[in-house]
Amino acid sequence: MAIPQSIRNVVVFAAGGGLGRAFVEALQREGFNVSAVTRPSNSVSYGPGVTMHRSEYDDFDTLVAIFRGQDAVVSTTGTFAAKYQLTAIDAAAAAGVRRFLPSEYGGNTSLVGVTSYPPFAAEKKAIVEHLRTKESQGLTWTSLCVGIFFSWVLEEGKGTLGWDIDKGDVTIYDSGNQEFDTSTVDQVARATIAILRNLEETENTYVFINSFVATQNQTLSALERIQGKPYKVSHDFWSAARSRGLAALERGEIEAGYHDLVTGTIYDPGHFALFKAEEVGKWKKILRLNEKEDLDGVVTDVLRKKYLI
Incomplete structure (x- = not known):
């Protein structure tokens, strides 16, 4: 399947867990040039065709070097590790990355008053607010909200x-x-790939999908x-x-x-x-899910x- 010229090189950030593996494998199957970033202590390897990078997630200079030449960064940090994306976002902007997908994957952090929810919800909302500050540098974002x-x-x-x-x-x-x-991992991977193929429709916005x-x-x-x-x-x-x-x-x-x-x-x-049904329906139609x-x-x-x- 042909990949739009604008998005060919994709790096999966914090790719050492199960979700990271699912994304790496799905992106590779779809013909993207895939790289993966894990901590130095993580021994995961994806074999031929995937470029592996080891870096601490707060090492700005190393992340800039890794992200240079990448079209998109897809983050799969864990629920309680959202704050580690701040440095990655700064590095992506400095490296000239076009699109950043933060690690949402469960719940609607766009809700008014979500900062009074448990800490992970407020942290994820803060990540999107930080992404907004990078729009003037050419870094666009899509926040993919999915079911549990x-x-x-x-x-x-x-x-x-x-x-x-x-x-x-x-x-x-x-x-x-x-x-x-609810969402299956396969559905979330399909949505992520569809976002990378529909850049204009998904630019600087929240996207809602489910299974x-x-x-x-x-x-x-x-x-x-x-x-x-x-x-x-x-x-x-x-x-x-x-x-x-x-x-x-x-x-x-x-x-x-x-x-x-x-x-x-x-x-x-x-x-x-629990998302609005009409919002989910709209995005499933746009992304052809x-x-x-x-x-x-x-x-x-x-x-x-x-x-x-």
């Missing part, structure tokens, strides 16, 4: 969003009917039906989960805080994790991957 990585949550367990499918346990938060947007909308009760019904067994159900409140998460972060318990904080934020009815994905399909794939069916 639903399949990853189910696979991981550990109670995030209430699920531990290995044990057949679920904690239902409030009524269990709170809707939230489908779900609730906890719908998910529980799908799991029990596909597995043919009942789950053990307990109950809690989204506000209590978020409070526990914030308290854990203050104690320095990052992993424990992460699970509760994300759970409380996704089930908060304040629309951080026509793949049909649904709850049963994702649940079945996860259960098969974990040998639970």
Whole structure:
């Protein structure tokens, strides 16, 4: 497939994790010239065809050298590492990069009042505000807001969003009917590639996409039906989960805080994790995201991957 001449060279920043790997592989399949940046301590390698760079994420001079000649930077920093993109943005602007995609991937940080949300939401909003200051230097941006990585949550367990499918346990938060947007990694990779091919339409703006909308009760019904067994159900409140998460972060318990904080934020009815349907529909049309994905399909794939069916 032909690549527009304006975007050929793409570097994936903070490419040492699962999302970084998915993006690198998807971009490479689509014919882009792909580079990857990881920390010196990360031993990940992508093999022939992908140029590997090792750098600390706050090393401005090294990042400028890496980004020089690149058309776009796609960031895949983790949820609690958003601040490390500040130096990368400065370096991209200095190196003459045309487009920067920050690491959003979960929730609507464009919401008014989002700075009162958990720290990661406010940090991500601050990243976009920093990108706005670089527009005069020729660095454009697209902030891709997507639904929660639903399949990853189910696979991981550990109670995030209430699920531990290995044990057949679920904690239902409030009524269990709170809707939230979900996204598969494949859908997010497709959207990222489409953004790089639709530069004008996606310049300096938020883009909203999903795979489908779900609730906890719908998910529980799908799991029990596909597995043919009942789950053990307990109950809690989204506000209590978020409070526990914030308290854990203050104690320095990052992993424990992460699970509760994300759970409380996704089930908060304040629309951080539920986009406007017309906005999602508009962007799916612009980006030509026509793949049909649904709850049963994702649940079945996860259960098969974990040998639970």
